[in-house]
Amino acid sequence: MNAHQAIAAEPLLKLTGISKRFGHQDVLKDVTLDVEAGSFTCLVGPSGCGKTTLLRVLCGLETTEQGAILCGGRDITFSSAASRNMGLVFQSYALFPNLTVARNIAYGLPRGWSRRQIQDRVDALLDTVGLAGFAKRKPEELSGGQQQRVAIARALAPEPSVLLLDEPLSALDAQLRVQLRSELKSLQQRLGVTTVMVTHDQSEALAVADRIALMEQGRIVQAGSPFELYCHPKSRFVANFLGRMNFLAAKVLAAGVVQLASGFSFPADTGPILPGVDIDLGIRPEDVALAEDGAGVALTLRVQRREFLGSTMRLEAVEPQSGAMLALDLPQRLGRSHIEGAELQIFLPASRLHIFPAGAR
Numbered sequence: 001m002n003a004h005q006a007i008a009a010e011p012l013l014k015l016t017g018i019s020k021r022f023g024h025q026d027v028l029k030d031v032t033l034d035v036e037a038g039s040f041t042c043l044v045g046p047s048g049c050g051k052t053t054l055l056r057v058l059c060g061l062e063t064t065e066q067g068a069i070l071c072g073g074r075d076i077t078f079s080s081a082a083s084r085n086m087g088l089v090f091q092s093y094a095l096f097p098n099l100t101v102a103r104n105i106a107y108g109l110p111r112g113w114s115r116r117q118i119q120d121r122v123d124a125l126l127d128t129v130g131l132a133g134f135a136k137r138k139p140e141e142l143s144g145g146q147q148q149r150v151a152i153a154r155a156l157a158p159e160p161s162v163l164l165l166d167e168p169l170s171a172l173d174a175q176l177r178v179q180l181r182s183e184l185k186s187l188q189q190r191l192g193v194t195t196v197m198v199t200h201d202q203s204e205a206l207a208v209a210d211r212i213a214l215m216e217q218g219r220i221v222q223a224g225s226p227f228e229l230y231c232h233p234k235s236r237f238v239a240n241f242l243g244r245m246n247f248l249a250a251k252v253l254a255a256g257v258v259q260l261a262s263g264f265s266f267p268a269d270t271g272p273i274l275p276g277v278d279i280d281l282g283i284r285p286e287d288v289a290l291a292e293d294g295a296g297v298a299l300t301l302r303v304q305r306r307e308f309l310g311s312t313m314r315l316e317a318v319e320p321q322s323g324a325m326l327a328l329d330l331p332q333r334l335g336r337s338h339i340e341g342a343e344l345q346i347f348l349p350a351s352r353l354h355i356f357p358a359g360a361r
């Protein structure tokens with residue numbers, strides 16, 4: 001690697017050891033996060049885990065008691081919000097109701113621009129967010145999705161170094177949310193603007209993010225690509241937050257072999273875990289396979305419920321001995337043939353299994 005490459009590889013934002021207290025509550029605990037230039041990062045996690053607080057610390061609306069924030073190599077930990085050049089979009093569009101769309105967007109521009117410059121910039125931004133022709137409307141004459149596009153255009157107006165979005169789509173109905181999230185992603189890619197978005201919606205994060213930072217009680221518990229978090233979750237909490245995972249009590253019988261509580265044993269990658277250690281085996285509903293002709297049966301289940309998911313059918317089935325519930329996603333045609341009450345023999349492919357310490361979160 002030459003010196004130029006080394007510089008290019010430096011993240012745009014570097015948060016190190018960020019902590020924040022409100023009263024006696026530690027809301028952020030030693031948060032460390034790198035954000036690459038031009039990337040789309042999502043902060044996700046359950047309600048109250050500290051996502052919004054982290055975003056507010058990042059843009060300077062909250063101070064941090066410990067830690068440092070670097071932006072482009074510059075220490076901005078104690079810089080004012082105004083000097084950080086970060087564009088902000090909130091869940092509530094926060095548009096000025098008495099100003100036209102054009103004037104709402106122009107509000108985000110630096111002082112001292114000529115009328116012509118302002119108009120050109122506003123027109124370009126309206127074009128960018130797909131609202132050409134809406135300049136003279138008032139916010140009340142726009143749909144929720146259109147208002148949020150204006151809010152995004154206003155945040156982009158001063159060409160911020162970072163765009164920060166706090167649940168920008170959560171006030172919209174489900175269909176519009178999905179449409180706007182893909183518009184947002186393609187806009188972000190086209191402009192190449194470094195973006196950090198808070199969302200509690202895991203499917204939204206999986207769909208748009210280059211990188212997801214999953215938070216739990218003020219800490220980042222895992223950060224990585226959507227693929228890494230979904231396919232290689234470090235804990236049961238991560239596995240359960242992004243998608244769904246079934247868990248089965250088991251133990252390591254010997255290196256490369258696990259045994260279920262039912263007594264059935266089969267191969268799995270046990271890594272460095274010693275024989276005799278209790279584990280939880282995880283498998284995603286789409287990875288549970290039906291045992292063909294009775295070969296490699298790990299468990300016999302009884303179907304309790306079927307859920308129509310469109311292209312797939314989700315079966316909720318119980319293991320009668322232990323009472324463990326498992327979900328399986330089968331192609332629609334296959335799923336339809338397994339009715340409530342019927343027995344089902346399943347096979348657990350070794351390459352699809354996840355191993356977690358027994359009882360850990």
Ligand SMILES: Nc1ncnc2c1ncn2[C@@H]1O[C@H](COP(=O)(O)OP(=O)(O)OP(=O)(O)O)[C@@H](O)[C@H]1O
Pocket residue numbers: 022023027045046047048049050051052053054200
């Ligand atoms: N200004 C404040 N004063 C006191 N406590 C606060 C303040 N802001 C946030 N908190 C507390 O800090 C914790 C984290 O809040 P935060 O809004 O960052 O969570 P979040 O992950 O964004 O949640 P949600 O998804 O529900 O918006 C919560 O327990 C909240 O009550």
